[in-house]
């Protein structure tokens with residue numbers, strides 16, 4: 226293996242797309258239709274963004290109830306797309322599909338224990354309608370918020386679509402988050418209804434949800450009703466008058482339900498993501514632009530055709546699942562695979578077995594998963610016939626060339642183009658990625674999608690695009706699935722994205738553009754960690770630590786990790802009189818898992834007597850990080866307590882418990 230990879234790596238690292246892929250691609254058809262000859266010409270023509278996105282509306286078959294009067298209204302930092310259009314995304318994702326593709330399978334779903342459900346568009350339509358009627362009966366109206374804490378079962382997309390259908394705003398909370406994280410999100414959104422399940426299967430265990438939610442529901446006065454899907458037969462407490470079984474509430478509901486006619490710019494959902502302060506940000510997306518953005522990228526980048534079997538392995542609790550398991554594929558009338566459980570259960574070939582069984586043609590996953598499988602060995606994918614695959618994709622973090630090559634060779638059999646897609650919760654849709662016609666450079670997300678304008682700026686706002694120099698990745702024009710704000714946090718919206726450069730969207734990522742115009746994303750600039758492709762705010766973990774009675778202060782930093790990308794390291798100052806030991810360390814890790822979710826559990830904790838601070842008292846995470854990595858911490862003379870650097874150094878050198 227090593228030899229082949231070495232030779233692949235020597236190829237100058239340009240991989241031209243297979244001719245057959247190019248010839249039959251959706252993007253090539255689009256170009257032919259408009260007399261566009263080359264990739265460069267396509268990017269050039271799409272600089273007329275209104276023209277391009279109007280073409281995309283036709284390309285993905287968007288069906289407005291009332292046509293827009295205007296394509297774009299850009300009053301930075303606020304955007305509106307398809308102004309005046311009456312619309313509901315569910316009309317395209319479901320109602321239209323139930324007419325056109327009634328008997329086509331929308332989801333092939335597999336539960337971790339091996340149970341299988343195949344749901345056609347006709348059935349999905351019916352189930353969404355019944356559930357939407359039930360929500361209406363519970364008094365859910367346009368604009369009301371509904372929090373959904375469901376695992377990867379078909380009821381998750383059904384619940385989302387049912388909310389959207391009646392004009393309610395869904396706020397999905399990842400089922401791996403803790404009940405405390407759930408509570409924060411319920412409170413911020415002031416949700417009226419919670420939809421959850423008794424539990425789900427993961428790694429051979431049952432993970433309870435509803436009984437855990439009970440622990441926080443008393444603190445959530447906005448919640449009027451709780452609807453619980455019975456998945457695992459877990460004994461579940463049901464509070465009379467508040468809690469209802471899903472299976473009961475849909476039983477007698479009619480199969481038809483009128484779709485609420487919305488404005489194209491009305492809010493479709495809120496999805497919380499981590500930021501630089503402890504409180505998560507509620508990113509807002511709207512019906513119309515989002516629909517066009519997710520469907521167009523999926524059609525042109527992943528080249529989906531009528532007979533493709535698409536599998537995006539993300540969890541719907543993240544933006545990737547919202548856009549590319551729920552809305553994008555449904556708008557294109559695609560058949561998607563969806564899986565409930567752990568990728569390595571019962572054996573490390575679970576995914577590869579499913580790709581073979583369902584003849585998956587296009588597969589989209591994360592670099593962290595690829596690195597994990599790489600470590601488990603290629604014998605696992607080699608047990609299976611993966612020859613149906615024709616395209617692959619990744620998302621969530623930069624993919625290191627070794628993982629890229631492994632994916633290319635052992636999953637794609639050296640014949641599949643790999644779409645390294647760069648985007649964010651805020652962008653809603655993939656913004657940078659190869660197309661089927663783009664030559665690849667492993668590790669680069671290549672170029673912006675047509676109609677998307679990105680650049681790399683220096684701190685003064687000068688473009689570094691011709692200089693191959695590192696700077697700040699920015700987006701210089703609006704795009705249809707652009708966030709519409711942060712839920713009830715206008716100032717934060719402006720400060721986070723629009724205060725670095727005037728009228729230019731600041732992504733928070735560092736990048737460089739090479740001599741061929743290819744973008745190389747170098748990671749986050751702000752204090753946000755990327756653990757297994759998921760964003761976790763350093764300060765979120767710090768707040769969780771400090772909420773423990775033994776902790777007085779904490780600094781959380783990221784450390785490069787072979788599989789997860791980054792691991793979480795915490796420097797902790799204990800309250801006086803409390804002495805550090807291994808037991809306390811474990812209980813702090815557990816505490817964070819309970820406060821935020823397992824994903825945020827620190828990998829290492831170092832107890833220290835002091836942390837480096839500025840004169841205004843701000844903890845200098847960067848100094849902690851440099852010291853931990855054995856790097857020069859830079860100028861520390863401006864610190865209020867430069868001696869704390871030695872303390873941190875000592876702790877990092879000697880491991881967890883130190884007397885200093």
Ligand code: PRX
Nearest residue numbers: 620621622623645646647648649650746760
């Ligand atoms: O730092 C970038 C990284 O993930 C961040 C967005 O995280 P989130 O909102 O959780 O969404 C993840 C799924 C879309 C970005 O700011 N990121 C995402 N994709 C890539 C990436 N970094 C490099 N290459 C990518 N392909």
